[in-house]
Amino acid sequence: MLSIKNLHVEIENKLILKGLNLDVKAGEVHAIMGPNGAGKSTLSHILSGREGYSVTEGDVLFENEDLLDFSIEERAHKGIFLAMQYPVELPGVNNMLFLKESLNAMRNARGEQPLDSIAFMKLVKEKAALVKLDEKLLKRDVNSGFSGGEKKRNEIMQMALLEPKLTILDETDSGLDIDALRIVAEGVNTLRNQDRAMIVVTHYQRLLEYIQPDFVHVLADGKIVKSGDKQLALELEEKGYSWLKQEDAA
Amino acid sequence: MSATPKEVKKIIDSGYEHGFVTEIVSDTFEPGLNEDVIRLISAKKNEPDWLLNKRLAAYYKWLEMTPPNWAKLEIEPIDFQAISYYSAPRDLADGPKSLDEIDPEIRDTYNKLGIPVEEQMALAGIAVDAVFDSVSVATTFREKLADAGVLFCSMSDAVQQYPELVKKYLGSVVPDRDNYFACLNAAVFSDGTFVYIPEGVRCPMELSTYFRINEAKTGQFERTLIIAEDDSYVSYLEGCTAPMRDENQLHAAVVELVAKQDAKIKYSTVQNWYPGDAEGKGGIYNFVTKRGVCLGDRSHISWTQVETGSAITWKYPSCILTGKDSVGEFYSVAVSRGKQQADTGTKMTHIGENSRSTIVSKGISAGYGQNTYRGLVKVVKRAENARNYSQCDSLLIGNTCSAHTFPYLEVSNPSAKVEHEATTSKIGEDQLFYCQQRGLSEEDAVSMIVNGFCKEVFNELPMEFAVEARKLLNVTLEGAVG
Numbered sequence: 001m002l003s004i005k006n007l008h009v010e011i012e013n014k015l016i017l018k019g020l021n022l023d024v025k026a027g028e029v030h031a032i033m034g035p036n037g038a039g040k041s042t043l044s045h046i047l048s049g050r051e052g053y054s055v056t057e058g059d060v061l062f063e064n065e066d067l068l069d070f071s072i073e074e075r076a077h078k079g080i081f082l083a084m085q086y087p088v089e090l091p092g093v094n095n096m097l098f099l100k101e102s103l104n105a106m107r108n109a110r111g112e113q114p115l116d117s118i119a120f121m122k123l124v125k126e127k128a129a130l131v132k133l134d135e136k137l138l139k140r141d142v143n144s145g146f147s148g149g150e151k152k153r154n155e156i157m158q159m160a161l162l163e164p165k166l167t168i169l170d171e172t173d174s175g176l177d178i179d180a181l182r183i184v185a186e187g188v189n190t191l192r193n194q195d196r197a198m199i200v201v202t203h204y205q206r207l208l209e210y211i212q213p214d215f216v217h218v219l220a221d222g223k224i225v226k227s228g229d230k231q232l233a234l235e236l237e238e239k240g241y242s243w244l245k246q247e248d249a250a
Numbered sequence: 251m252s253a254t255p256k257e258v259k260k261i262i263d264s265g266y267e268h269g270f271v272t273e274i275v276s277d278t279f280e281p282g283l284n285e286d287v288i289r290l291i292s293a294k295k296n297e298p299d300w301l302l303n304k305r306l307a308a309y310y311k312w313l314e315m316t317p318p319n320w321a322k323l324e325i326e327p328i329d330f331q332a333i334s335y336y337s338a339p340r341d342l343a344d345g346p347k348s349l350d351e352i353d354p355e356i357r358d359t360y361n362k363l364g365i366p367v368e369e370q371m372a373l374a375g376i377a378v379d380a381v382f383d384s385v386s387v388a389t390t391f392r393e394k395l396a397d398a399g400v401l402f403c404s405m406s407d408a409v410q411q412y413p414e415l416v417k418k419y420l421g422s423v424v425p426d427r428d429n430y431f432a433c434l435n436a437a438v439f440s441d442g443t444f445v446y447i448p449e450g451v452r453c454p455m456e457l458s459t460y461f462r463i464n465e466a467k468t469g470q471f472e473r474t475l476i477i478a479e480d481d482s483y484v485s486y487l488e489g490c491t492a493p494m495r496d497e498n499q500l501h502a503a504v505v506e507l508v509a510k511q512d513a514k515i516k517y518s519t520v521q522n523w524y525p526g527d528a529e530g531k532g533g534i535y536n537f538v539t540k541r542g543v544c545l546g547d548r549s550h551i552s553w554t555q556v557e558t559g560s561a562i563t564w565k566y567p568s569c570i571l572t573g574k575d576s577v578g579e580f581y582s583v584a585v586s587r588g589k590q591q592a593d594t595g596t597k598m599t600h601i602g603e604n605s606r607s608t609i610v611s612k613g614i615s616a617g618y619g620q621n622t623y624r625g626l627v628k629v630v631k632r633a634e635n636a637r638n639y640s641q642c643d644s645l646l647i648g649n650t651c652s653a654h655t656f657p658y659l660e661v662s663n664p665s666a667k668v669e670h671e672a673t674t675s676k677i678g679e680d681q682l683f684y685c686q687q688r689g690l691s692e693e694d695a696v697s698m699i700v701n702g703f704c705k706e707v708f709n710e711l712p713m714e715f716a717v718e719a720r721k722l723l724n725v726t727l728e729g730a731v732g
Binding site for chain 2: 072076081082084086091092093094097098101103105141158
C-alpha cells in the first residue's frame with residue numbers, strides 16, 4: 001500500500017529525514033518509535049502533504065501512485081488520515097457540520113452522492129458510540145474547549161467515520177491519562193482490519209501495550225535504524241534510545 | 251397611498267425637465283454646493299418652509315465645521331464642490347438594455363450570490379417588465395401594511411403626507427449639528443425611508459425585503475426615520491448583498507430610530523458597495539450616522555450589520571438608553587480586504603435605570619485591509635445598575651492586514667457593571683491544514699472558519715438575510731488566502 005524509498009526531507013535547508021525506507025501492506029500496523037527530534041513528526045507531515053517541507057531525494061508511493069504529486073486534500077480523498085498530535089480548535093464551527101462537510105467531500109471525490117442529513121446523523125451516532133464519544137461533543141464547536149482526551153477521541157471518531165485506508169496516529173498517546181489511552185486504543189483496535197493499514201508514531205512504549213503492532217521501527221537521526229516485532233519496543237523501553245546509538249557506533 | 255414614490259417623484263420633477271440637462275443624464279444638478287442648490291433641492295421636492303429653513307440652517311452650520319480626523323482612516327481630502335447634490339431617479343430607458351451590457355464581473359457576482367434574474371436586472375438598472383412585476387408585488391405588500399396601520403414610504407412622500415410626524419421626529423435623535431457628515435446630510439438629503447408603527451402593532455412582515463429594488467436609487471444622502479410607538483415591533487432590513495452600480499463616491503446617510511415604551515426595533519444592514527480597484531481607487535466613501543433612542547421603559551433597539559463593501563467605512567450605530575430597563579444591542583461583522591479601511595463600532599449611552607447593552611463586534615481583515623473597532627460605553631450618573639457586555643474579536647487573514655480595537659468607557663455611576671473582552675486571531679496554517687487533511691479544499695476551509703467566527707452575529711440576522719450574508723462573505727473572501 002505504502003512504499004517509502006530513500007526519502008530525504010529538508011525543512012528550511014536543514015536535512016531531517018536522511019534516507020528513510022518503509023513498506024506498509026494492507027492489514028499491517030507499524031509502530032515508529034524514536035527519540036525527540038528523530039523526524040517522527042516530519043514523517044507524519046510529509047505523508048499528509050503539509051507545507052514547509054521539501055523532498056530532496058527519494059520516492060513515496062501510495063497504491064502505486066506518486067503520493068508527493070498530490071495536495072493535502074487529494075491525499076485525504078485517496079484515503080490517508082492523520083490523527084493529529086495537537087488537534088486544532090475551530091471556534092464557531094459546529095463539530096457535526098464539520099464532520100458532514102468532511103465526509104461529503106470524501107464521498108464527492110469518490111464520485112458518490114452526498115449523504116443526506118438523516119442518513120448522516122444515524123451514521124455519526126453509530127461511530128460516536130463505537131469510540132465512546134459523548135454525543136454532546138458533536139453539538140459543540142470542533143475541539144473548542146475539549147479536554148485532551150476528548151480531542152483525541154474526536155480524532156478517532158473522525159477516523160471511524162471517514163474509514164481511511166492508511167491511518168497515521170501521530171503521538172496520539174501524548175497528554176492522555178491511562179483511561180483515555182485505553183479508550184482511544186480500543187477505538188483503533190475496533191477499526192483494525194485486513195484492508196486497512198496503520199502507522200503508529202509514538203515516543204513511549206505504553207501505547208503499544210494496547211495497540212499491538214505487527215512491526216516496530218526505530219527512527220533515529222532521520223533513518224530507520226532498527227526494525228523488529230513488538231519485542232523491540234519492550235527492549236527499547238528497558239534500555240532507552242541511547243542503547244541503539246551505542247550499538248550503532250559499535 | 252395612491253402613488254408609488256417613483257410616480258410622485260416623476261410628478262414633482264416634471265416641471266424641471268428642460269432646465270437641467272447634461273449630456274449623459276438628464277435632470278442632474280451641476281456640481282457644487284451653495285444656498286441656491288439647497289433651495290433648489292427643497293423646491294424640487296415641494297417642501298414646506300420649515301424644512302427648507304432647517305436645511306439652510308444646517309448648511310450654514312456645516313460651513314463652520316471641519317471633517318472629523320480622529321478615525322483610524324486615511325482619506326484623501328473630499329472636494330465637496332465637485333459633487334452634484336441632486337439627481338432625479340434615472341429614466342430606466344437610459345440604462346443598459348440587457349444583462350449582456352453589464353460588467354461580466356458584476357454579473358458573475360450576482361450569479362454567485364444566487365440573485366434571481368429579475369432582481370439582477372433591476373439592480374443593474376435595466377428597464378424590463380419584470381421590474382414592473384416586482385413593483386406590483388410591492389404594491390400588494392403595501393396594502394397589507396396599510397391594513398395594519400403601518401406607514402411605510404419614501405421620506406419625500408412622508409414630508410408631503412405626514413408633515414407633523416416628520417417635523418416632530420426628524421433630527422430629534424441625530425441633531426443636525428451632531429457631526430460634520432450628519433450636518434451635511436441635514437442640508438442636502440436626497441431621499442430615504444420613513445416608517446411609523448402605531449401603538450400595539452406588530453409589523454406583519456420584515457420591512458424592505460420586497461422593496462429593495464425600488465430603493466436601489468435612493469441616492470447618496472439617504473435619510474431614514476423609524477418610529478415605533480408603545481408596545482410595537484418592527485424589523486427593518488437595509489441594503490442588499492449584491493454590489494450596486496453607483497457612481498456617487500461619497501455617501502453620507504443618517505438613520506434615526508425612536509422606540510417608545512415596550513417597543514422593539516430591529517435594524518439589520520448588509521452593505522456591499524463598490525470597494526474600489528486593487529489600489530482602492532474609485533471605491534465608495536461611506537460616512538453614516540445611525541442612532542436610536544430607547545425613549546420608553548423596556549424599549550429595545552437592536553442593530554445588526556454586515557459590512558463588506560466600500561473603500562472607507564465610518565459608521566457607529568448607537569443607542570441612547572433613556573428608558574428604564576431599556577436594551578441596546580450592536581452586532582457587527584466588518585470585512586476589509588484589498589485596500590479597504592473600516593473604522594466602525596457603536597456608542598451605548600446608559601441613562602435609564604437598569605438599562606442593558608450588548609456589543610458583539612467581529613472584524614475580519616485580509617490583503618492590506620485595515621479594520622478598527624471603536625466603541626464607547628457611557629453610563630451617566632443617574633443610570634443605576636446599568637449593564638454592558640462588549641466582545642470584540644478580530645480575525646486576520648494573511649500578514650499584510652491589521653486590526654485595531656479602541657474601547658472607550660465613561661462610567662459615572664458606581665453600580666454599573668461593564669465587561670469587555672477582546673481577542674485577535676489569525677486563520678492559522680494549522681487550522682487550514684487540519685480542514686484540508688479532512689478533505690476540504692482551502693477555500694471551503696477558509697469559508698468555514700470565517701463563518702464560524704461570525705456565527706454570533708449571523709444568528710441575529712433574519713433567516714433569509716443570514717443565508718445571503720454567509721454567501722456574500724464567501725464571495726468577498728474568495729482568493730483572500732494564498
